[in-house]
Amino acid sequence: MRGEPSGAAPLGEYAVIVNPEDNVAVVKRRTSRGLRLSFDGRVIVVEDEIPPGHRFALCAIPPGEFVRQYGQPIGTSRGIGAGEWVTHANMSNDVPVVRDLPEDLHNPPPDYFPEEQRARFRGFVRPDGRVGTRNHVLVIPTSMCASHEAQQIATLAEHLFDVRARFPNVDGVVAIPHNKGCGCQDGSTLEVLLRTLANYAAHPNVGAVLLIDLGCEKTNLARMERWMRERAMELNKPLARIGIQEAGGTRAAIDRGLREIEKMLPAANAAERREVSAGELVLGVKCGGSDGFSGLSANPAVGQAADLLVRSGGTVLMTEVPEFCGAEHILAWRARDAATGRAVYRLVDWYKEYASKFGAVLNENPSPGNVAGGLLNITIKSLGAIAKGGTTRVEGVIEYGERVPGRGLWLMQGPGYDQESTPGLVAAGATIVLFTTGRGTTIGNAIAPVVKVASNTPVYERMRNDIDLSAGTIIDGTETIEQVGQRIFDHMLRVASGEVRAKAEENGHREFQVWAEQTVSL
Amino acid sequence: MRGEPSGAAPLGEYAVIVNPEDNVAVVKRRTSRGLRLSFDGRVIVVEDEIPPGHRFALCAIPPGEFVRQYGQPIGTSRGIGAGEWVTHANMSNDVPVVRDLPEDLHNPPPDYFPEEQRARFRGFVRPDGRVGTRNHVLVIPTSMCASHEAQQIATLAEHLFDVRARFPNVDGVVAIPHNKGCGCQDGSTLEVLLRTLANYAAHPNVGAVLLIDLGCEKTNLARMERWMRERAMELNKPLARIGIQEAGGTRAAIDRGLREIEKMLPAANAAERREVSAGELVLGVKCGGSDGFSGLSANPAVGQAADLLVRSGGTVLMTEVPEFCGAEHILAWRARDAATGRAVYRLVDWYKEYASKFGAVLNENPSPGNVAGGLLNITIKSLGAIAKGGTTRVEGVIEYGERVPGRGLWLMQGPGYDQESTPGLVAAGATIVLFTTGRGTTIGNAIAPVVKVASNTPVYERMRNDIDLSAGTIIDGTETIEQVGQRIFDHMLRVASGEVRAKAEENGHREFQVWAEQTVSL
């Protein structure tokens, strides 16, 4: 076929090699027994009829040697011949999950691009030095009891003040209604809420803030402002406050809110974009509605873009801690030092114990359906998830919604649940989010563009109005992971600059929720 | 003063007697030492300067006898003279909290009004015999991942189809966006969501239903419909289904949803109100943003209205189980039989254990602030809360959002958190809600009118646009609890008939959330 050596088909037509150090290829198109595939100037004869999602050996793997995918051990060979289907019969699940870390663990810093070669984008440079990709006026209800009023103010303000036309530098007046702030015990659940709301207020994508409370709730304005004062948080942006009980109810509060927004808009509109280094970006990476291809195409491609950003001096945030399970040792060993590595383990252990309180078990052994689809063990599954964080060293670990204190790749505590983890990344400082999906997810975020990357071509074609980019070309064999990664990186900078909007923005998606950590309603 | 016997002031100017069987009166206006108050044809000399919220004895209460408020023991006398201030010095907190119940416990059924004397209202009689107070077209996202689309469809439909004008029998096209349905373990958290959503779909205030899912979430359409099928739930109303992934994304799903709503509106509009007995009403009672007067005015007055409804053959639902603590024995002893009484104890015990998993303690001993305000012990505090359920016997106990299976007074499992407990009452079948507030709360509900009752005149005056009725007149001494209860009952029937709208409806409040029971995000 196509004049390949010895009449073999190019391997890329049937399978994907995720990392150059792998000794297996993952099938994307069912093979036949005896199929000849050319790769690296040689021919591999596939020994079996292998379904998509499963893998075959690129060379003989002697018993006791690691089977490698994502450049990482995914199991131990019991004796696998070249071209042979890798199954539980010829591979054990044994991988070096070593909880100990060398005391002298040290991973080198990222391989930075020279300053003058780094990409640039146009962002909003804020007084604290952070750079936004958007410029929103944000209406923050300090509790659910003010959520209706907050939403009404934002919706009415956009309409009444003709914001898009009259204030072209303002991307929108948006609200973040939520379901928390009262009827609960004191402690971490309120801490998580206050931290998230405060960090949204301080976010570089926000040019002005209106805070609104009911008055008698646990997280009322007084509490929220005390929280911020105790941490010496200064917003350095137009800020107004409204109390519903104080104003005399729903209508009075909405009217007062509209007047406050009207006053703020000219100041918010004074912000202007300036060209800065790509290194000023803070990228959150997410996966949701994943399929068997997510770990082979979209996630590694986003990981490639993440690496390009880190090498440009930028910041990358990855969360979804339940999905680290089974691969946490890889992240721990990639830490800058042993203390950071131990923090990675603590992140996962905390979540396991937390979940067990509810009788939930994190990342259980893959279901029969997973195994049938090629996700033979928990390591393979989790490696596919963490691929979106790229390959650079782990600089540190932060709490959910905690502001990231440095550059490079950071891990954030938090769930995989898209609706809660995306807002957490943004609270931590992400000014843009890359979100991979195999099934097709539509969510966005109130203040940050969420750029969707499809793992396969059919879902991209079917949901083109919601999904920005396709990594399905990797499966189709028309692009490499590196090429798609570069394409994602370039597109991300255009979205960050406001040249194009994310599809979620075009569709008016403005989701917000706070992690339901330790939530017990009283 | 005012020609009262012996120149005494009427007791009602200074204090409230909550129940005719009480041997204390609760002060609403600070007394002076030696103040003479006339009551029941005799004069009581108040012995102390007593602050509002505290109480004095109406007669001598010998040591060992119970001090009674709400007609219930609130403590045991250590020797209290007539007119003496009741404090921790002369009253112990001992009350007969007997966990045992007589095996032959039997409370008589309510004292029903004769059929022909019962009040009537105009409601929507549904095929299953239930009667709605409203007629909404309801857009239900089966998970949070379809919440944006659901909200957009409802908002756009109301606007584009000019619903109020063209379909006068339709009260609105409303959505119930929420934050659940995926990213969690299986089990009760999904059960609670599915039950709540299904019971909203089946609710008599709903004339037509649009269900919408993303497609890949745990509680997708297939799962929700299977759940309803397994319980043989039939909606008997116009019903349409949309899948976002199936439709091809956000915009396609919204477009399709709008077409479905357009098709349903004429059928929904065909529903008409008919006069029926007040006994067809299902009333939910709630308190939120309570103050020191709530338990003295608004709650007992709502309890009076609840009694009138039960005696009319109607149904009353009370929840906020954490607020039963300390008075659960009173509810248990009021049960129709011992089995029901034990179910009341189980309700409270389950909640205590549940909360303890999170390190939360239910209804702790009153805070120093509570005590200073007169809430001397947990019994007094909880008696004030459960007063809103009235005085009739407890017919049974249901789960959160479980459809109430009979008439009379029922208790529902669930939190006090207003934003979650109100939707639970409605899912259980409440077609109208009475909501008492001392601080001023503005929330409503997506499909049921929520009628607010203020506990004091100043908050009513300040928030007249949000609060429907005032029970502050009880504190002011211008109306009795019975009079306010009758006024609430009459107003409730007018709201149920659609003659007037609840203030929350006028303000567009359409809150909805599902109890975060056992929520752990994964």
Ligand SMILES: [Ca+2]
């Ligand atoms: Ca919401």
Ligand SMILES: [Ca+2]
């Ligand atoms: Ca994920």
Ligand SMILES: [Ca+2]
């Ligand atoms: Ca998901």
Ligand SMILES: [Ca+2]
């Ligand atoms: Ca309450």
Ligand SMILES: [Ca+2]
């Ligand atoms: Ca409350």
